[in-house]
Amino acid sequence: MIENPLLRHGLLVLAVMYLAWSLGSLEIDWSRTSQGAERAGRIFSRMFPPDFSRWSLLVRGVTESVEMALAASFIGMILAIPVGLCAASNIAPRPIYLAARGILVLTRTFHEVIIAILFVKIFGFGPLAGVLTLVVASVSFIGKMLAEDIENMGSQQMEAIRATGASFPKVLIYGVMPQILPRYLGVSIYRLDANIRHSTVVGIVGAGGIGQTLSATFSRYDYDFSLAILLTIIGLVFLGEFFSNWVRGRLR
Amino acid sequence: MLKIEALSKSYTAGVAALDNVSFEVAEPQVVAIIGPSGAGKSTLIRCINRLVEPTAGSAILNGENVTNLNSAGLRKARRRMGMIFQEYNLVERLTVMENVLSGRLGYVSFWQAWRRNYPPEDISNAFKLLDRVGLSGFQDQRADALSGGQRQRVGIARALMQKPDLLLVDEPTASLDPKTSRQVMRILVELAHELSTPTLLNIHDVPLAKNFADRVLGMQDGKLIFDGTPDELTEDALTLIYGEEDWKPEAKAGSPAEQENADSPEQAAAV
Amino acid sequence: MTDGTAEAGYPDIWRRFTPRQTLVRYVWFLGAVFVAVWSVRHLDIPWFYFLDAHVQAADLAVRMIPPDWSYFDVIARPLIETIHIATLGTIVTFFIAFPIAFLAARNTTPNRLTWFIGRFILVASRSVNTVVWALLFVAIFGPGPVAGIWAVAFRSIGFMGKLIAEAIEEIDEGPVEAIASTGASRLKVLLVGVLPQVLPVIYGTTIYRWDINIRESTVLGFVGAGGIGIQLYASINQFAWDEVSLMLLAIFGVVVISEYVSAMVRQKIT
Structure with missing residues (x-):
């Protein structure tokens, strides 16, 4: 891969030096860590068999997660349209474009869980904070894709519609929308699937859904129920991915 | 009908793409604009419907000065100017019928446009135009399924759907083969005469211009330097517009004239 | 063609979609709306929280500025x-x-x-x-x-x-x-x-x-x-x-x- 031997060995030395530095500077409790294998064995033995007896709690958590994902995807999909239009340099005036791009960068940089905890502080515990978090993440994701698609589309089709004397909204629905609609729907469906995955974690900071239940089982050492929840989440994510692929396949 | 007065356009670099151009089209005629690549033909046409903003001068259509209209007025004025493009510029994912009907977008409400709910007379007119350009039965095909010549004919139908007072045509045949070019030109010129619509036509192909136009304008470096009938477009006139060259049709292969011709499609595509 | 009336001999109705296609599109659309609305309602969101959300957010912004550089x-x-x-x-x-x-x-x-x-x-x-x-x-x-x-x-x-x-x-x-x-x-x-x-x-x-x-x-x-x-x-x-x-x-x-x-x-x- 790297032809120059000096560079290759130099990189190797650098890597070793980095390892030494990073491992040395981390505050690692080695005695605690060394018990890891033994503890892992104990935890895993406590996990089996998974305990599905509290299924009503499980079903309630999962339903809440799915509902959060559905609501957030739908709202996010709609709000992403104005944001995406504003963030496309070939449509929006410069100041609006810069503001929209700024918002997109800002929301994309922060992890969902950070956004979730801020919303929990503003709106209190519960699914509202979770829905809002997922809405922000969805708008950011879909909006960015939409803006890029609009910037990459053929400007000539738009020019032709403009030349007929059509107003800006009509230029949007005839000159822009047909070019970007299939991918917009595809990205939105993909985001639904991503939201289902993320809805399982925002609960860990108290923003509703199955994550809240999962986090509680870990603090109570309730590992057989933890495994039941984890298996359910894996099943749910699998279903979500399957559904998303199916719909996207149908969108040609 | 159309009066162009001292129209100028300079881009930021300060080079004049269009330099003080004035002429008048007083009767419904097909006016071909010829000239070398970069002479400002395309800029001239786009300055009239202000897809490109002119820097100075005015374009007056039926007594109305298009150059100082506000955006609502400009949209009204654009409804009366049909435009046909080199690359057809159809909305590829829409059907032929939707593309043709989009010529009426300036006249219908947003909701009607959204629902594709156009007035019956627009629809029958669209069917008639599709028939006239030889595409009856194509209404439900998607535009990206058509050949180049078919697309340009949809482009012509779309422009004529506007019932325009002026047709602006930008290199309609530059992306087509010679035979299709002639077919498209014939349909275009026939319909323009039949509907008494004055037509401004950019074209790099001199024989086509001589064949089909009623009047020829020659441009060079953003200036209008020739205005006459096709018969007046002599070798001297061509030399004036394009520069020194052996213009005789019988000039031998390998002579500079032939090379120039061989280059022209690429040049046109690059415009 | 400049008189604005219908052209004799040409159809004056054209539909982008067949009735069946239209129905399918509406079903998809309404289905999506229904699912979203149902989800939001079922989540029991306390909407009154939104009443003072802007106050809370403004308050938060004020407390955040300036950051504590030390x-x-x-x-x-x-x-x-x-x-x-x-x-x-x-x-x-x-x-x-x-x-x-x-x-x-x-x-x-x-x-x-x-x-x-x-x-x-x-x-x-x-x-x-x-x-x-x-x-x-x-x-x-x-x-x-x-x-x-x-x-x-x-x-x-x-x-x-x-x-x-x-x-x-x-x-x-x-x-x-x-x-x-x-x-x-x-x-x-x-x-x-x-x-x-x-x-x-x-x-x-x-x-x-x-x-x-x-x-x-x-x-x-x-x-x-x-x-x-x-x-x-x-x-x-x-x-x-x-x-x-x-x-x-x-x-x-x-x-x-x-x-x-x-x-x-x-x-x-x-």
Whole structure:
């Protein structure tokens, strides 16, 4: 891969030096860590068999997660349209474009869980904070894709519609929308699937859904129920991915 | 009908793409604009419907000065100017019928446009135009399924759907083969005469211009330097517009004239 | 044609869709709206919270400005720890992901059972979020960066393994057959025939995952798995908003820089 031997060995030395530095500077409790294998064995033995007896709690958590994902995807999909239009340099005036791009960068940089905890502080515990978090993440994701698609589309089709004397909204629905609609729907469906995955974690900071239940089982050492929840989440994510692929396949 | 007065356009670099151009089209005629690549033909046409903003001068259509209209007025004025493009510029994912009907977008409400709910007379007119350009039965095909010549004919139908007072045509045949070019030109010129619509036509192909136009304008470096009938477009006139060259049709292969011709499609595509 | 009346002999009705197509479109649309509305209603959202949300948000903004710059001394170490967690986690992944990718790629896996095991590991790894992995590893190793490193690694295996397996399935079989025909052992075929072809992809996805992992590592502290998240969580719970805003700024800077570095390196090697 790297032809120059000096560079290759130099990189190797650098890597070793980095390892030494990073491992040395981390505050690692080695005695605690060394018990890891033994503890892992104990935890895993406590996990089996998974305990599905509290299924009503499980079903309630999962339903809440799915509902959060559905609501957030739908709202996010709609709000992403104005944001995406504003963030496309070939449509929006410069100041609006810069503001929209700024918002997109800002929301994309922060992890969902950070956004979730801020919303929990503003709106209190519960699914509202979770829905809002997922809405922000969805708008950011879909909006960015939409803006890029609009910037990459053929400007000539738009020019032709403009030349007929059509107003800006009509230029949007005839000159822009047909070019970007299939991918917009595809990205939105993909985001639904991503939201289902993320809805399982925002609960860990108290923003509703199955994550809240999962986090509680870990603090109570309730590992057989933890495994039941984890298996359910894996099943749910699998279903979500399957559904998303199916719909996207149908969108040609 | 159309009066162009001292129209100028300079881009930021300060080079004049269009330099003080004035002429008048007083009767419904097909006016071909010829000239070398970069002479400002395309800029001239786009300055009239202000897809490109002119820097100075005015374009007056039926007594109305298009150059100082506000955006609502400009949209009204654009409804009366049909435009046909080199690359057809159809909305590829829409059907032929939707593309043709989009010529009426300036006249219908947003909701009607959204629902594709156009007035019956627009629809029958669209069917008639599709028939006239030889595409009856194509209404439900998607535009990206058509050949180049078919697309340009949809482009012509779309422009004529506007019932325009002026047709602006930008290199309609530059992306087509010679035979299709002639077919498209014939349909275009026939319909323009039949509907008494004055037509401004950019074209790099001199024989086509001589064949089909009623009047020829020659441009060079953003200036209008020739205005006459096709018969007046002599070798001297061509030399004036394009520069020194052996213009005789019988000039031998390998002579500079032939090379120039061989280059022209690429040049046109690059415009 | 200029008179604006209907043209005799031509149809004056045209529909973009057949009634059946129209119906199907409406059903899809209304179905989506119904599901969304039902979800929101069923969540029992206390809408009155929105009444003073703007006041709360404004209040929060005021308390966040100006950031408490002096607190930077406290967060410098955790910030570096965050980067270490991401980097070390990615390095661990690098070594685990590609044997699993060889199992999960159809053309290099020994048999159907190993292929299935490979695929299962990848799916399980991707289905569980980094933070959830962190919960598990905190229980195993106790709070601290070690749990964070393993959490990052376990989530990344699925991501990188999947991309590498796809790259392996698309390799050019020519060199592989040439080496196999010399009678080389299976391992040798993999190392000499397959590996060089997928190395660029492996490097590329590793760098790409590294910058995702930086972002993920910023929140691991919320469940005790090390990094800046521990301080962030503490400050939020103490309503020390001027410290929070400083940390958000620092995180923003680190994430943006790592994204830039990652993009630059990937452009260089591909």
